[in-house]
Amino acid sequence: MRSYSEIDTIVKRSTKAKGFSWGVAEEIGKNIKQLELFGLPGIKHINQYFKIFNNEKFENCQSFNKSNRPQNFYCPIKLGLSFFDQSISIQDLNDIEIEKMAYPLIFLPFVSRSSEITGKRIFLKIDQKEFLLNFNQSIYSNYLSSEIVEKADVIKIQFLENKNNFSEEDWKELTKLSENTFVEETDELKQKTAGAGLTDND
Amino acid sequence: MQVPLRDPKIVMKLSRLGSFHQSKLSFLRSFLNEFKDWKYNRDLFDLNDRGYGVAIYSFSKDKKTYSLVCFANELKDEERSDRVIATKWDAAFALYDGIPSKIDIDRLSQNVPKQEVGRLSYKELTLSRANRSVRAFNYVVECLSKGIQPNTNELSKVGYLYRTTAVYGSGKFGLADRFRIKNRDEINGPFRLEMMLVYLVRQFTFDQVNHIAKHKNPKDAVELDLDICRNLGIGNSTGLGMAPFIVNHPSLLNNWILAKETALKKIREIEKVSDEEFKIFYNCLTKSLKNVTSWNTDSEYQKKKINNLINDLQNLINYLKDNIDKSNFYIFDKLYNWAEENLSEEGIEYLVSIMMEPYNEIIDPLISQMSSDEDISFNIPIDRTINDLREIIEKNYSDILKIDFSKNENNKKFWFISKNKEEPRIGDRFEDNGSELEQPTAIARDIKKLYETIFTLKNSLKIGKFLVRNNDLRHIVRRVFITEKYPYSEIQDNTIGSKLVPIDMLRLKLSFFGAVKFDPRSDKWLRICMFQGAPLPNELNSFNQYWIYN
Known part of the structure; x- marks a missing residue:
């Protein structure tokens, strides 16, 4: 088994070897390591992408709109960096659609890290594959195979508002149960055991 | 009184970093303190008459065990090289997480001796190899087999029987990634398991010379005297690999230096130094003169630095006698300020190291802050x-x-x-x-x-x-x-200038390891010694913590 440290190092060097700067290479090393830690096939995807990287003219997007469409296909590295670097302002768009991206799984860690720095969960849909990105702590997904995703026609990104995913009723019931750990207080107990003064007018 | 931390623009200059010395913060010393109540054992010693085979040493406590698996191999003289381009070594080692099974040992025997071209697993924590100091090793075997102890003056010219030529950890060649072990209580300082490996290798070198001598002359052979063992360490040849490390790990570098600077600040702020504290400081200082004068090197660059240091230490002792009244307030601050004006960078940094010696209560909490989540x-x-x-x-x-x-x-x-x-x-x-x-x-x-x-x-x-x-x-x-x-994360110098001395970068890292007797072999690699004077593994539950100055 390759260690995650080896994965980080080899991907960083490979990315530099493909002509990206050292700073970008550092990002991709960390991202692919993260994909592998989450059980997603990062090495497989970056290796395949680098094989075709010089054959086609992949595009970047320096300014994001609600809907983004390239002439050819977006580069998941350049687009990922651009997305991550502008994520604090992009979140105001709430829902973003990106068409035509090569090897979109490489784009995913940038969105996951954006979830961390914006403090919002992000729902990412790559064609029919769904990912819930939880503050870069975990990924919940229906993509369980390790098949290579060479191209995506439509990618949807939704910044989710911070709200609880349980009802007020659930909360009240649990709160009531938790109160069973408290001691019923009598006047005498109040006088004898309270830490602060019972009146604060002195 | 509030003393400021030293300015990074002074401390982080390469000439200053290249003058750092071991201290109480050093990783090999904090390793010994951490593992002093662990049980040491030699679990296997299966060497043939000529000293080749497998040996296993372990530290265990409660349900945790760390095992050093050693493979000693035959090596022709012409194959022996400390350079990183070597492919064979006298011995190779892996630190195993737990107790290795027969299957693990077989697997390791196929991979550990190959080092960089072998594959390790997440069950192995560190990996290393070492070569004999042929001169010292053969001399000791010869003496012991004749029933006599080796001449300590002869041995002190080398200081060790083996020197490691690389120690790997943190995911290299398939070893366990740091995240798998970083939350263990006993690994609360950097390079702790690398230090454990080197320390146990030292014991293996003693056991191996005894074993070979015994088989060479079963009737007359004697075992190496324990005092002589204690005064032997493990050598290490270090090349440029360490230099980019300190550039590539800025927050880690910061935490090492910040610990040192925080210690210095707190010691300078001590209003009244007790008699006992001063005695510890003074004893370490005077004893260290012996250490420094036995520091051998052929390097003119280092010889000059050693001579400066010897002069500095003499001046320091004279100054202490003539100008420092122990009953005065803030004597360490006064001493430090005098040193800044009157000593070389070697001398200043030596003083800083020795000033830490009496103060466990200042140093111990800082040790656990020297790792970094980058x-x-x-x-x-x-x-x-x-x-x-x-x-x-x-x-x-x-x-x-x-x-x-x-x-x-x-x-x-x-x-x-x-x-x-x-x-x-x-x-x-x-x-x-x-x-x-x-x-x-x-x-x-x-x-x-x-x-x-x-x-x-x-x-x-x-x-x-x-x-x-x-x-x-x-x-x-x-x-x-x-x-x-992280104010101490950056070297405040040009790392590509014509005047760059790369060994300054190596020395910075090695001083935090606890290495002594830096011996530059060129401007790009040097030899050092680790654990010289350290207690032996079965003495760890009670040892003199100032052993390094003995």
């Missing part, structure tokens, strides 16, 4: 502005900005990774091939380039927006924001 500082703060970036550069890199990189002398060297060994090297940009594949270790030059790029940009421009068009500067933008949080 992922925390990886993300660039994209919402900050160009004005923020510029202000940090002007504050933290003012000396760097004065360097003129249009002059060849300031741009002469480049760091690269060799293809055949994947090891760092340093070349001449104007003479050697490969500078187009330069590693990102020319921090000073890149800082200057970044500063010039942002000079005319709008103050309010967000970093995220700046990076969209300037990804070539991404690595250096990240560093600038790291230095904002």
